[in-house]
Amino acid sequence: MRALLRKDLLILRRSRLLLAVLVLYPVVIALLIGFAISRAPSRPRVAIVDETAPGETIQVGSRRVQVGEYAHQLFSNVEPVAVGSRAQARRQVADGKVLAAVVIPSDIAARVSSGTSQGQIEVLYNGDALEQSLVRAQLRSALAEANLGFSRQIQDAAAEAIDALVRGGSLGTLGAPSNLIGLEQIPGELRRVIARTPAGHDREALERIARFADFAAANLGVSKRVLASVGQPIAIHTELVHGRRTPLDSFAVVVAVAISLMFLGVLLAAGGIALEREEHVLARLVRGLISRGALLVEKVGLAAACSFLVALAMLAGVGIFVSLDWGRFPQWLLALACGALAFAALGTAIGSLARDARAASIVAFLILLPLIFLALVPAGAVGHGFYDVISVISFVFPFKAALQALDAAVNGASPSLGGPIAHLIGLTALFAVLARAGLRRAL
């Protein structure tokens, strides 16, 4: 077996272009996918037409809210492009210079301040279906955030007014008298008057007013909390049931490493076995020179060792830029080793069915690329039945298990390392058996 291993290393050394492609291709793909996952979606360019007068404010209770502040909140999720008029904005959308345009009409302040009608902004958009979907989603989210901020300011203003009513002072509203008595002070004042008032109808009336003032002061205090819950009826409390929270960057690293491990392990093993057939050497080897089992062990071992080393180097290299827990290094090694073995075993199974290295590579690519995307589809993102199909496919190939093992090893994510490792060992055995059967058929 040592002679065969030496031969394979010699052939690899002489196939520098192939080796470079084998290492660089998965690394580039891995980095691209990792980059795409770890970065938030880019902010779409949106033209802004602000038709309100500069410095215009909206009166909310005792407060004045700047319209510009609302616009600023609204466009924190997009890349705003200031445009002078609605017509210009429409032209820019039509020309594709911006994905959408938002027109803030001049009467928005008056409508919101009126308290009887809703403020309205106008959105113009264009582009293909994906762009339309992106811009709609971004603007809807931006509007929701801006409305929430606006609603908080209204709550604050209302709370201030309630405080003034309960504790007394000035409402700050145009025309309202200053130094008002607070509701909570009224019962005390009234009781002093009642003490000097003889029994009779007037005294009873004063006592009724005092009881009402007590009740109103107590309940208006509660109404501030009611206002808060109306402004944001449902607050979010999050709890991660299993494992640790995984930062997206760390997960992207794991995805990138798993992809490199898979491509390198599968392609090397598939190519190695297929080359024996392509060179017509397989028959010569298995007629007593080396058993099929030993041949598979050699191919799996070589491919797994190479992919393991490249993936480990990649993980360690990325670890310089992204914060990884080096205390978990032994777990990294275990996950990488088991993943590498499973991918190499899959590669030998593919290679044993292909007539030559080129066919083996094509088949490997056809199988591997969808596996990546299927493994990254989150539960709930597709229909229940389709997700079940995806789960079955992901279960019978090692990518998802390797991804889970690496995520558990590197990020301490759930599921814990044991399950995916056992899964990978099982898949290694399964694909080794399939590869052996394929080799038997190959002659």
Place this chain on the structure above:
Amino acid sequence: MSAALSVEALGKRFGDLVALEDVSFELAPGELLGVLGPNGAGKTTLLSAIAGVQPPSSGTVSLAPRQVGWAPQRAALYGKLTVAENLELFARLERVAEPRAAVEAMLEQTGLGARAGEQLARLSGGNRQRVNVAAGLLGDPPVLALDEPSASLDPAQRERLWTFVKELTATGRAVIFSTHNPAEAQRHADRLLVLDGGRLRFDGTSGELLARAGAGETDLEHALVWFLEHEGAGAA
């Protein structure tokens, strides 16, 4: 003299397909035995079974696979390795005691010493076939099985190959080869086997096969066609 190789009632099935049935013959040391027959007759299957590439379904071969040198029709070698590296690899896999010495000896014997450092992919078809045969000889087997050894060679390369093979038989090594070319078999083989439909239909010299076709017949190809029509699988 005892036989270098004895094949007894050899049979090979692939599912329902009978590729070989009840084939028996012996091969003497130093003998050059040609196997003739139409496509699908079972020539390659016979040589593969003798060489241990395909385990027989029935019957016996007197030698273990590693005691039979084997050179398949297409060179079973690595194009990226040099001639010497290919031979050394197979010498090590054959567990030859002194692999490098065996390679040196084989390079000298095949006249490939000057090409030892060349990558196999850059050699001519003839030289590649010589390395292919040389790889089969590394374990110093008493019997060499050659599957259509001259199929892809030009006349000059064929001539050099047969000279080399005859040098091997001259040293007592028995050689069995398959061919589609009756003229080649007539010219080089000491004895012929004719297979058809997986069965051995003829075992004798080319002169005996010519005689079967009728007095005065000198063209072995013509005689073979006649023989297969009258005594082959389709004759009954």
